[in-house]
Amino acid sequence: MTDERRKFKREPAEARKEALILATLELVAENGVRGATVRGIAQRADVTQGLIRHYFSSKEELIIAAYEHHMNQMTDLTFAPGAAAGSARARLRAFVDGSLTPPVVDPRALALWASFLNKVQNDPQMKETHQRTYAYFRDRLEALIAAALEEAGHPAPAARLRQLAIACNAVIDGLWLEGGALPDAFAAGELVEIGRQSVAAITGLDLEQEAET
Amino acid sequence: MTDERRKFKREPAEARKEALILATLELVAENGVRGATVRGIAQRADVTQGLIRHYFSSKEELIIAAYEHHMNQMTDLTFAPGAAAGSARARLRAFVDGSLTPPVVDPRALALWASFLNKVQNDPQMKETHQRTYAYFRDRLEALIAAALEEAGHPAPAARLRQLAIACNAVIDGLWLEGGALPDAFAAGELVEIGRQSVAAITGLDLEQEAET
DNA sequence: GGAGAAATTATACACTTGCATAATTACGCG
């Protein structure tokens, strides 16, 4: 009974790593990558700074791990809702909804995106992650549009599909951006409504109505 | 003939200030706000660091001045092309074109926007500048859409106009973002073409054809 | 051309940063 209180507790490696990554994302969202200091991250994770070096060989490595964690979470959140849907139109609609609803639309998610952008443009590994994620999004959207158009009896050539995907992706990105930048400027569901209408107008599809047979 | 070369040259205050602001914008675009160090800025402007303190009472003040300079330049570039156009439709088209053409669409402009975002959300003065600029953009776009719809004989109620402006603003912002993030992914004029088509599809206007009377 | 004032440089300081290394502590295993 020398000292009832232990000075620290050992944690499984993966749990500690994730805790450090989550603390990193918090601070990056608040203060940017350079503002997320090793000491600040350690404090946010209730740990001393030396421990970070024990799990990540440098701050750079921790930042990259945090970025990939964040990107994976965003894609999961966007695509989870529509995975089970049946018709292509329903899946397209679910994609729009998922992209324009919290927690995808969120000031913190936007802040993270902006904070990482600089490093993404310079660091090759982060650039690769970014381009892969972006291509995944747009290819998936293009496939959804193609399927929905065929389903409706209005198939489109590849060149037009590309333009439609770029345009729909842009309107979703823009609404996502504005929803994150001005969270109080839009009523609940307003972004989804505008997003659906815009994608419908651009593609010529009707996303609102249920099955048409 | 003691020493033919002067050690420095005096410059008019406004010219020096602007040179410092331009150097600041360069470094902010490259390395973010925190990465734009006082010493780095001074070096980029071919000046010693003490001079910055002589023109700006703190780095914070220099950053704010640089941000406002950048925002003013962006609005000028966006609205200059359409100022003289006649019909509302032509002005709307000029707005889309100006927003989706270099130097508005540009990796550096995107990097600046992203780098400043964090500070914009926290600093009250920068937040005010941002909201004012954003409101100016969207109100102007909404007015253009309203005028073009009336011109075409299809006036719309205020609630619908708001949604159309949000949607068109979003598609323009999204294309601007993607053009800046992936400069090589789009052919010259492709963004303008997609932007025109999308705004046309959303509003129901025909932006391509010339006068219809 | 020389004095005065302002622009510019030079130097210094306290603080933060990322990283390294040594000293402790917890906890599974015999």
Next chain:
DNA sequence: CGCGTAATTATGCAAGTGTATAATTTCTCC
């Protein structure tokens, strides 16, 4: 229980940060 290993803390360091202040240099005006 106690021993060893790895997790965790503690301490230190060199480089970079913003800012303050003193020392120079340029240029205008008489």
